[in-house]
Amino acid sequence: MPELPEVETIRRELALKITGQRILQCIPQRKDIIGYPGRQRFIENVLNEKIIRITRRAKYLILVLTHKKQLIFHLRLSGSIYTRPLSAHRERFTRISFTLDDYLLFFNEPRALGRVYVLQKNEKPDILKGLFTLGYEPISHEFDYSYFRNSIKDRKAPIKSLLLDQRICAGVGNIYSDEALFHAHIRPKRRAFRITRTETSQLLTALKKVLNKAVKYAGTSVGDYTRTDGQDGNFQKFLYVYGREFEPCRICGEKVKVTKIGNRSTRYCPKCQV
DNA sequence: CTTGTGTCCTGTAGGC
DNA sequence: TGCCTACAGGACACAA
Numbered sequence: 148m149p150e151l152p153e154v155e156t157i158r159r160e161l162a163l164k165i166t167g168q169r170i171l172q173c174i175p176q177r178k179d180i181i182g183y184p185g186r187q188r189f190i191e192n193v194l195n196e197k198i199i200r201i202t203r204r205a206k207y208l209i210l211v212l213t214h215k216k217q218l219i220f221h222l223r224l225s226g227s228i229y230t231r232p233l234s235a236h237r238e239r240f241t242r243i244s245f246t247l248d249d250y251l252l253f254f255n256e257p258r259a260l261g262r263v264y265v266l267q268k269n270e271k272p273d274i275l276k277g278l279f280t281l282g283y284e285p286i287s288h289e290f291d292y293s294y295f296r297n298s299i300k301d302r303k304a305p306i307k308s309l310l311l312d313q314r315i316c317a318g319v320g321n322i323y324s325d326e327a328l329f330h331a332h333i334r335p336k337r338r339a340f341r342i343t344r345t346e347t348s349q350l351l352t353a354l355k356k357v358l359n360k361a362v363k364y365a366g367t368s369v370g371d372y373t374r375t376d377g378q379d380g381n382f383q384k385f386l387y388v389y390g391r392e393f394e395p396c397r398i399c400g401e402k403v404k405v406t407k408i409g410n411r412s413t414r415y416c417p418k419c420q421v
Numbered sequence: 422c423t424t425g426t427g428t429c430c431t432g433t434a435g436g437c
Numbered sequence: 438t439g440c441c442t443a444c445a446g447g448a449c450a451c452a453a
Contacts, residue, residue, distance in 0.1 A: 148446055179430095206447080224430085224446040240432095259430050260447075277448060304424060313448080321446070409425065412445075 149222040151284065151318030152361035154206050156380060157228055161208075162201040164230050165247055169197045170212075172246035180242040180254070182221075182262035183272050192265045193218060198247075205281050205317035215268035219278070220254060226261035229253045281317040285354040286362070290316075295351050299339040306342060306350075307335035307408045316354070322367055322389045325414050327353040329388045334420045335413045336406070360385065388414040 149157070173190050175181055181189045196212040203209060208228065210218040220228060230250040237244055238255055243263055245252040254263060264275055271279055282298070283290040298315045299306065310316050310324035319327075328335050330353035333346055342350070361367060366380030367389075383390070387397050392405035392414050401418035 150447095221447085223448080225432090257430090257432060258446075302423080308424085311447085410427080411447090 148224060148320055148322060149226060149366075150206060150320035150323055151203075151286070151358055152323070152364075152382065153366035153380065154203050154208050154222065154318075155362050156365045158201050158203045158208055161228065161230070165198050165210075165250060165252065166200060167198065168247035168249060170194060170245050170247060173243070174237075174245075175243045176237065177242045177259065179259070180256070180261070180263060183264040183266070183274050189263075189265050192216060192267070193245075204278065205284060205313060206320070207278055217264075217266045219264040219266065219275070221262050221264075223256070223258065223260040223262070225258045226254065226256040229255065277313060280314050282313065282315045284317045285319060285351075286358050290351075290355075292348055292351055296344070296347050299342065299347070302339040304339055305336045305408050306333060306339045307411075307413055309339050310354070311409075311411065318358070319354070321411055321413075322386070323354070323357050323361065325389045326357045326387060329353075329416060329420060330357060332420050334417075335408055335415050388416060390414070 170193050173193050175186060178186065193212070196214065196216060199211045199213060201208070201210055206221060208220040208222070212218055220226070222228070230252055233246070233249070233251055235251050238253060240255040240257045241253045242256045242259065242261065243254045254261065266272070266275070283294060299309050302309060307324055307328060310319050310327065311321070325335065327350060331346060331350040333342065333350060361382040364381040364385070367382040367386065368379035388403050391403045394403055395401065396403055396416040396419060399416065399418045401416055403414055404417050405412055405414050407413065
């Protein structure tokens with residue numbers, strides 16, 4: 148499940164290889180992989196453009212092309228992006244591939260929910276409105292106490308749901324929301340308006356710490372995520388609750404519990420988190 | 422506007 | 438062994 152740290156890791160690794168490369172060919176293997184525009188226009192817009200730089204916004208990976216076009220990937224649940232030698236063959240779950248000057252670029256997505264988009268300069272299609280309504284990223288300096296406090300203080304939704312809300316915490320997903328709540332000693336079902344100022348500040352710190360550390364360790368490899376070279380990330384060694392249901396809490400030994408919040412499985416320690 | 426629920430999609434794990 | 442169901446996950450549509 149690629150969240151901010153995983154996408155950032157992919158961005159860094161990809162940037163070293165494909166910055167400056169030209170897109171010579173593009174082969175969508177599944178019609179629904181292209182989110183915008185239609186298949187024909189997508190291919191026309193991308194062909195023969197050069198990759199100027201690679202950026203990231205929340206969980207969106209953005210290749211900035213010549214003419215200020217943007218080639219945007221969203222990996223959703225199980226997407227991965229790889230470079231391969233030009234001689235390589237497409238893989239089982241390759242949904243779209245690009246031939247560059249020196250590499251093939253594969254977008255693999257077993258669940259087929261990931262999408263790729265290409266935008267002309269200043270284009271903001273409705274289908275990508277998630278990208279244009281993002282809040283601040285918790286690792287940014289704009290994501291400070293007053294921003295966070297104001298975003299949650301009058302809300303009665305469970306705090307976990309607000310951490311997953313991309314309009315508030317851009318880039319946070321299921322792994323890091325559970326981990327941050329653990330480190331802040333807050334139960335995920337707590338109604339946001341019941342979180343005290345002190346706890347808000349603990350949660351803010353925990354979010355920043357967990358995400359920065361996960362970036363440093365090249366993300367968390369559980370399930371489908373691997374890096375662009377096929378190596379695993381390393382943050383899974385530092386998980387306290389995610390993926391540890393029924394195991395003893397690393398702090399107090401209590402059995403880690405799992406529950407559902409808004410259809411999302413959620414792990415927490417009933418003793419460490421209040 | 423807010424909140425909660427269902428849907429998309431498909432491989433895999435678990436039950437029988 | 439093999440079939441069936443539930444589940445995982447992020448984003449979004451939709452209802453109340």
